[in-house]
Amino acid sequence: MNNAWHTEMLAEAKAGGRVSDRDIVDKVRRAVLMQRLPPGTKLPEVTLGEVFGVSRSVVRKALTRLASEHVIDQRPNQVARVRAPSIEETRETFDARRLVEGEVVALLAGRLPAEAMAALSEQARGEVAAFERGDEPARIEHSLTLHHLLAEHSPNRVLGAMLTDLVLRTSIVIALYKRAGLASCYLAGDHTRLLAHLEAGDAEAARGDIHDHLNGLEALLDLSPREARIDLKSILGRATEQA
Amino acid sequence: MNNAWHTEMLAEAKAGGRVSDRDIVDKVRRAVLMQRLPPGTKLPEVTLGEVFGVSRSVVRKALTRLASEHVIDQRPNQVARVRAPSIEETRETFDARRLVEGEVVALLAGRLPAEAMAALSEQARGEVAAFERGDEPARIEHSLTLHHLLAEHSPNRVLGAMLTDLVLRTSIVIALYKRAGLASCYLAGDHTRLLAHLEAGDAEAARGDIHDHLNGLEALLDLSPREARIDLKSILGRATEQA
DNA sequence: GGCCGTTCTCTTGTATACAAAATGTAGCCA
DNA sequence: TGGCTACATTTTGTATACAAGAGAACGGCC
Numbered sequence: 218m219n220n221a222w223h224t225e226m227l228a229e230a231k232a233g234g235r236v237s238d239r240d241i242v243d244k245v246r247r248a249v250l251m252q253r254l255p256p257g258t259k260l261p262e263v264t265l266g267e268v269f270g271v272s273r274s275v276v277r278k279a280l281t282r283l284a285s286e287h288v289i290d291q292r293p294n295q296v297a298r299v300r301a302p303s304i305e306e307t308r309e310t311f312d313a314r315r316l317v318e319g320e321v322v323a324l325l326a327g328r329l330p331a332e333a334m335a336a337l338s339e340q341a342r343g344e345v346a347a348f349e350r351g352d353e354p355a356r357i358e359h360s361l362t363l364h365h366l367l368a369e370h371s372p373n374r375v376l377g378a379m380l381t382d383l384v385l386r387t388s389i390v391i392a393l394y395k396r397a398g399l400a401s402c403y404l405a406g407d408h409t410r411l412l413a414h415l416e417a418g419d420a421e422a423a424r425g426d427i428h429d430h431l432n433g434l435e436a437l438l439d440l441s442p443r444e445a446r447i448d449l450k451s452i453l454g455r456a457t458e459q460a
Numbered sequence: 461m462n463n464a465w466h467t468e469m470l471a472e473a474k475a476g477g478r479v480s481d482r483d484i485v486d487k488v489r490r491a492v493l494m495q496r497l498p499p500g501t502k503l504p505e506v507t508l509g510e511v512f513g514v515s516r517s518v519v520r521k522a523l524t525r526l527a528s529e530h531v532i533d534q535r536p537n538q539v540a541r542v543r544a545p546s547i548e549e550t551r552e553t554f555d556a557r558r559l560v561e562g563e564v565v566a567l568l569a570g571r572l573p574a575e576a577m578a579a580l581s582e583q584a585r586g587e588v589a590a591f592e593r594g595d596e597p598a599r600i601e602h603s604l605t606l607h608h609l610l611a612e613h614s615p616n617r618v619l620g621a622m623l624t625d626l627v628l629r630t631s632i633v634i635a636l637y638k639r640a641g642l643a644s645c646y647l648a649g650d651h652t653r654l655l656a657h658l659e660a661g662d663a664e665a666a667r668g669d670i671h672d673h674l675n676g677l678e679a680l681l682d683l684s685p686r687e688a689r690i691d692l693k694s695i696l697g698r699a700t701e702q703a
Numbered sequence: 704g705g706c707c708g709t710t711c712t713c714t715t716g717t718a719t720a721c722a723a724a725a726t727g728t729a730g731c732c733a
Numbered sequence: 734t735g736g737c738t739a740c741a742t743t744t745t746g747t748a749t750a751c752a753a754g755a756g757a758a759c760g761g762c763c
Contacts (some may be wrong), residue, residue, distance in 0.1 A: 312619070537725060
């Protein structure tokens with residue numbers, strides 16, 4: 218039984234002091250994003266409770282939130298499991314994000330205050346630096362932050378909230394379906410180009426940048442049906458192994 | 461203290477036998493949609509528990525789900541309240557729905573199986589009939605079902621789920637901001653026209669139909685800022701009245 | 704040897720008890 | 734009269750106990 222993540226999370230949890238359901242959500246989400254919790258991993262309520270030092274009440278609330286974020290699957294009378302989005306859903310998630318993020322950046326073009334542009338540029342620069350020194354986790358962090366900033370600054374907050382969700386979901390499937398042997402899902406220049414068009418106020422160019430960026434990202438994934446089956450098997454294998 | 465809805469819900473609840481969190485979510489959602497629960501109405505956990513004959517555990521789960529559906533506001537250490545979307549959010553919700561539903565119907569054009577088309581037509585016909593006999597609740601029901609069917613048949617299920625959420629949210633704000641004295645928010649022919657274009661497979665025409673339909677709906681609302689203040693006052697008045 | 708039913712354990716579903724926070728109220732003082 | 738503080742009530746946050754269901758292991762049977 219693989220329960221290495223127990224001790225890892227416990228260490229992080231203790232450092233922060235008291236833990237609330239939000240802490241659990243953040244930690245689990247991060248662990249899924251970083252693939253420390255592979256799809257299919259069971260997340261029993263008592264176990265999580267022991268790990269974080271809280272009762273099942275808090276854990277249950279956290280699990281409910283994680284389910285609404287599409288991070289885990291929660292079925293009645295069954296242990297919650299880390300979700301394994303299908304190939305089909307992956308494609309649909311990318312399509313949805315193209316639509317929503319394209320609209321958001323089009324709305325955003327030429328409207329971003331200087332400080333927001335500066336924050337975005339900082340993330341873009343940080344991503345380049347992290348890539349060049351081979352620090353993939355840090356690069357992902359910067360890239361995620363950049364897109365989350367776009368979502369936060371969306372003039373349309375409803376679309377912004379949707380984008381936040383879609384960014385998380387695409388990140389999860391990228392980690393899941395990243396072509397084996399690929400060190401990084403970095404697309405040089407994409408973010409810089411987008412930021413330039415945003416500052417110039419060219420809405421359609423920005424929308425095009427987003428489309429190109431997401432197409433490029435999707436092309437880095439291995440979404441062939443044959444591989445999908447193999448992946449499914451390994452997921453199921455892992456699931457029983459950790460039961 | 462106005463607690464008429466207690467007895468009303470209780471009656472409905474008892475009829476169904478055992479109640480689960482899903483039942484509570486459905487009933488409260490419906491009540492909000494039908495404006496039996498005006499914005500600002502407090503929803504204390506114990507009260508709901510007594511009404512439905514369940515403990516706070518179940519109620520809490522239901523409230524969490526309702527909050528994730530944007531039906532209620534849940535703040536820490538505070539009683540849950542029926543949400544009152546602002547004028548600004550109303551406009552943004554309509555914009556988001558135009559984008560998403562437009563894309564969904566564009567994807568759907570020419571791809572709907574005969575049985576699905578038949579189900580959609582039936583709802584459209586039912587809406588006309590309900591309008592003509594002046595049964596507004598039934599008309600709303602048919603209209604809602606029609607749009608939910610569109611969302612369910614979306615080839616892209618991620619967008620479909622988003623559309624389901626947006627349909628609910630727009631329905632709530634329509635009920636909220638409907639111009640006073642307007643008997644119905646019915647736009648004759650809109651749904652029929654859309655269905656014709658869907659069957660003909662004209663994606664862009666269908667997208668246009670959705671844009672027109674939502675523009676027409678939005679035009680029926682009273683979204684002037686001056687009125688907004690008055691509405692806010694009345695909302696606050698109601699909230700204290702029912703405290 | 705393989706398949707099926709039973710039991711047994713583990714996990715979730717629900718209810719309740721207690722603690723903490725916030726709100727509302729009354730009384731006091733300037 | 735107006736505002737403020739202290740108290741009382743209400744309501745949520747958390748933990749725990751018990752019940753019900755699902756899944757796994759075991760034994761019997763074909």
